[in-house]
Amino acid sequence: EDKVVQSPLSLVVHEGDTVTLNCSYEVTNFRSLLWYKQEKKAPTFLFMLTSSGIEKKSGRLSSILDKKELFSILNITATQTGDSAIYLCAVELRGTGTASKLTFGTGTRLQVTL
Amino acid sequence: KAGVTQTPRYLIKTRGQQVTLSCSPISGHRSVSWYQQTPGQGLQFLFEYFSETQRNKGNFPGRFSGRQFSNSRSEMNVSTLELGDSALYLCASSLRLGTTEAFFGQGTRLTVV
Numbered sequence: 001e002d003k004v005v006q007s008p009l010s011l012v013v014h015e016g017d018t019v020t021l022n023c024s025y026e027v028t029n030f031r032s033l034l035w036y037k038q039e040k041k042a043p044t045f046l047f048m049l050t051s052s053g054i055e056k057k058s059g060r061l062s063s064i065l066d067k068k069e070l071f072s073i074l075n076i077t078a079t080q081t082g083d084s085a086i087y088l089c090a091v092e093l094r095g096t097g098t099a100s101k102l103t104f105g106t107g108t109r110l111q112v113t114l
Numbered sequence: 115k116a117g118v119t120q121t122p123r124y125l126i127k128t129r130g131q132q133v134t135l136s137c138s139p140i141s142g143h144r145s146v147s148w149y150q151q152t153p154g155q156g157l158q159f160l161f162e163y164f165s166e167t168q169r170n171k172g173n174f175p176g177r178f179s180g181r182q183f184s185n186s187r188s189e190m191n192v193s194t195l196e197l198g199d200s201a202l203y204l205c206a207s208s209l210r211l212g213t214t215e216a217f218f219g220q221g222t223r224l225t226v227v
Contacts, residue, residue, distance in 0.1 A: 104157035
């Protein structure tokens with residue numbers, strides 16, 4: 001059975017701290033790994049990773065994938081209260097033909113306090 | 115450009131009833147996927163539609179069904195509702211088949227009483 005596991009489940013940090021969120025996976029037919037941020041309802045896309053060792057950056061957020069060890073990390077530096085959200089990791093699985101589906105982890109709830 | 119629009123935003127139904135949820139994808143997007151999100155199970159894939167055809171399906175009972183119209187709008191139907199169907203139902207659209215860089219709607223919060 002395909003599995004995506006995120007850790008920690010929840011995290012409380014002070015503004016300015018740096019955090020690292022983890023995502024490990026055991027799946028068949030891996031295509032890509034995606035990170036989403038969910039604040040209220042709609043998850044918003046952060047990164048898509050397909051190749052090992054290539055860091056993707058967007059402002060204070062960065063992510064990297066290790067396809068040999070089957071995990072990814074999401075780093076947030078200089079955290080702000082606006083970073084408080086659930087961070088979801090999803091693995092895109094190759095389906096029949098060009099179809100695919102996302103298998104999500106249960107998420108990491110991050111709370112950034114003043 | 116307008117994002118993914120889901121209607122209704124909130125819904126309360128009783129056990130045994132059926133419900134239809136609607137999703138209008140981003141203009142030009144042809145692929146629509148549906149997900150169920152519950153506190154215990156997280157986000158789980160229901161199905162994906164592309165060009166009016168279901169292309170991929172998750173592990174949900176046959177009570178969950180969907181369809182896609184020629185304008186790429188999609189509907190999801192749940193029949194014989196159970197208490198455990200209470201969840202946030204999210205729709206995601208993407209430009210082409212496959213959920214790469216999928217954009218999510220705000221979801222429909224379904225409560226079954």
